[in-house]
Amino acid sequence: MRGRALALVVAAWPLAVLAGHGDMPVIATQPMSFASSTPTEAQFLAGNAGTPATIGGELLTPVTAARLPVVVLVHGETGLAPNVRHWAEALNGMGLGVFLLDSFNGRGISETSTDLARLSHAAALVDAYRVLGLLAAHPRIDGRRIAVMGFSKGGWAALYASARRFQRLHGPKGAEFAAHLAFYPPCSTTYREDDQVHPRPIRVVHGTADDWHSIAPCRQYVTRLKRAGADAAMIELNGARHFFDLPDLAPSLRLPGVQRMSCLAEERANGVVNRATGRSPTREDCVRLGVTIGHDARAYEEALRRVKETLVAALGGG
Numbered sequence: 626m627r628g629r630a631l632a633l634v635v636a637a638w639p640l641a642v643l644a645g646h647g648d649m650p651v652i653a654t655q656p657m658s659f660a661s662s663t664p665t666e667a668q669f670l671a672g673n674a675g676t677p678a679t680i681g682g683e684l685l686t687p688v689t690a691a692r693l694p695v696v697v698l699v700h701g702e703t704g705l706a707p708n709v710r711h712w713a714e715a716l717n718g719m720g721l722g723v724f725l726l727d728s729f730n731g732r733g734i735s736e737t738s739t740d741l742a743r744l745s746h747a748a749a750l751v752d753a754y755r756v757l758g759l760l761a762a763h764p765r766i767d768g769r770r771i772a773v774m775g776f777s778k779g780g781w782a783a784l785y786a787s788a789r790r791f792q793r794l795h796g797p798k799g800a801e802f803a804a805h806l807a808f809y810p811p812c813s814t815t816y817r818e819d820d821q822v823h824p825r826p827i828r829v830v831h832g833t834a835d836d837w838h839s840i841a842p843c844r845q846y847v848t849r850l851k852r853a854g855a856d857a858a859m860i861e862l863n864g865a866r867h868f869f870d871l872p873d874l875a876p877s878l879r880l881p882g883v884q885r886m887s888c889l890a891e892e893r894a895n896g897v898v899n900r901a902t903g904r905s906p907t908r909e910d911c912v913r914l915g916v917t918i919g920h921d922a923r924a925y926e927e928a929l930r931r932v933k934e935t936l937v938a939a940l941g942g943g
Contacts, residue, residue: 649718650687657682657724661755662748663732667896669747670816672794680731680752685713686722686765694770694803694940695722697756699749701777702738702883704729708871709776715929721940724760728752728779737778738883741912746811749775750782751795758797770940772804774932777838777867780810784829787822787855801825804939806932809835809867812843815891815900819846820853827857828935830928832865837885837916860931865924866917874920887913 664675686693696716700709705727713723728749729735737743753773761768775783784807785791792801805827812829829847831840843859850857868874888911889900899906 649714650689650720652685652717653688655684655686657684657759658731659755659759661731661752664745664747664751666745666747669745669751669791669795670892670897675748675751678732678748680726680728680755682724682726682756684722684724684760684763685717687717687720692765692767693720693722694772694936695724695760695766696936696940697724697726697753697760697771697773697802699726699753699773699775699779699782700728701775701779702741703736703777704734706776706868706871707873708868711872712774712870716936719933719936721936722766724756726752726756726779738880741884741886746778746781749779750786750791753782753786754792754796757800757802761797761800768800770803771800772806772936772940773802774806774808775810776808776870777810780807780829780838781812783807784810784812784827785816785819787825787827788816788819789821789823790816790818792823804828804935806830806935808870808928809838809840810843811838811886812846813839813886813889814897815846815889817892820849820855822850822853822855822857824856826935826939827855828860828931829858830860830862830931832862832867832869832921832924834864835867837867837883837918842889860928862921862924862927865921866919868918869921869924870928871918871920874918876921877917877919879915879917881915883916884912884914885916886911 658681661678661680662674663678668675760766773783787805808830847857847859890906
């Protein structure tokens with residue numbers, strides 16, 4: 626079971642039949658592709674685009690004549706896992722449009738959980754910015770009501786998409802996300818000016834028992850954001866592990882091959898360094914193996930309640 630566990634997690638479930646059931650609205654699907662880029666962390670921080678890439682995704686919208694608010698879903702290290710598609714269905718059920726961003730397929734990647742170096746967090750953020758620009762010009766979408774919601778590595782993108790510096794370097798002109806929801810993101814690196822964000826709600830949803838991306842650095846970051854005047858809040862889920870929102874997962878499952886960062890880093894004049902050593906965060910210093918994941922129904926229900934609360938306030942509807 627342990628040897629096959631990661632494969633089971635990363636397997637992308639097929640889309641539900643698009644013919645509403647119960648209170649679920651009828652959903653239209655539109656495959657889309659767009660030009661993006663694949664920067665390294667250093668290129669991203671310097672404002673450089675990196676290698677060109679063509680990325681895809683799916684726009685899932687309730688069938689209506691009205692212009693819709695949309696939530697961009699940014700997956701994590703395991704790709705478009707079942708939890709992301711589960712959230713897409715939940716958000717569609719609220720009457721919201723959803724864009725399922727796929728940052729892996731166009732780059733020939735299936736997962737980055739067993740090799741963090743396959744793709745930088747920054748690439749997912751660049752993709753999210755490109756989607757924002759694409760959707761803001763879409764005739765069926767209300768460009769003022771586009772939120773971003775990300776998971777793990779994608780949670781990093783959803784969280785730091787609010788940074789004014791990153792918007793200035795890589796974001797689309799005249800468009801910004803209306804809300805940022807980051808599920809169990811890594812917050813272990815402090816960046817220059819990362820507490821200077823736009824005045825939209827930022828919510829970090831994190832389990833206290835997460836050993837893939839520790840909650841402690843996120844607490845510290847949100848504290849800094851609030852001190853700087855941001856509309857930021859931690860939603861702490863007591864005892865919840867990474868992937869608490871992945872349906873049908875056991876309460877506790879060990880994945881020995883997953884890489885996780887174990888040191889704190891910060892951006893200095895010479896780039897991002899290990900805060901403890903002042904040197905580049907090397908694999909030997911900072912990468913450890915093995916995490917425990919697990920579904921938690923109570924944590925998921927609390928997260929769903931808080932997500933609805935945030936999105937209704939930011940986007941309207943409900």
